Amino acid sequence: MFGILKKVFGKTTDAIKEVAPQKKKSILKDEFEDILLEADVNYELVEKLLEQLPNSINRIQAFNSLISVFQYKANWNESEEKPFVEMIVGVNGAGKTTTIAKLAYMYQQQGKKVMLGAGDTFRAAAIEQLSRWAAKLDIPIVATKQGHDPSAVVFDTISSAKAKGFEHVIIDTAGRLHTQTNLSEELKKMIRVAQKAMPSSPHRKLLILDGTQGTSAINQAKSFNEIIGIDGIIITKLDGTAKGGALLSIADELQMPIYYIGTGEQPADLIQFKANEYINTILDEIFI
Secondary structure, three states, X not given: OHHHHHHHOHHHHHHHHHHXXXXXXXXXXXXXXXXXXXXXXXXXXXXXXXXXXXXXEEHHHHHHHHXXXXXXXXXXXXXXXXXXXXXXXXXXXXXXXXHHHHHHHHHHHOOOOEEEEOXXXXXXXXXXXXXXXXXXXXXXXXXXXXXXXXXXXXXXXXXXXHHHOXXXXXXXXXXXXXXXXXXXXXXXXXHHHHHHHOOOOOOEEEEEEEHHHHHHHHHHHHHHHHHHOOOEEEEEOHHHXXXXXXXXXXXXXXXXXEEEEEOOOOOOOEEEOOHHHHHHHXXXXXXX
């Protein structure tokens, strides 16, 4: 796991090395501040993290300060009812469709039956892309044509999965910019219709955030959370950015769990996020 994380956060750790080329047993507070800012931790959080630290900081002190950000509880428990319905939201380009394929593959590898719902009917390309993934992974999908009512896709997917004894349903949603009122109303309607098909659903609403956007992704998350209430986050494309420290800012600002991080483009490239491993990956580049 550490090897994977080291690779994923390679550009972030390279940026840290530019600020702190030599590993040490302890570092000065000013140096730690420069490192955190370089990794794209926002300034207010950096100041808060440094507040309780001495002028000379060792690894244990640094770890305890950073881990304090991740005080939320991630609920990994699935509903006793089946299927377990997840609705995936996020703006276009965040890696939503690929992440749905990765989630589906993960469940498939656990021996569970998965069904996909192509609820982004706004873009024909989104339907086609998800359908290609479904065919590649040999997973059934409920899809319709561009412009059709996405709520009908939601209802049909959940109803079909219930009837056929499937354990997981993953539903895609439109990724238009979160400032658009029509998207807001569409998402709310999709949730109401999901509850008609299965009163307890959707059981988990996951937001996909593009890791290359760093702390600017926080505003997206807040907007989606206001619209439908987000249960957790999956962060993609971290291997392509030096902004890996933004995970600290995202966790601190949103106080909602980061469930997974994407580690590449293949179906297996999704790992459970573990805060202690993430922090140790960063600290390995700073301390002896």
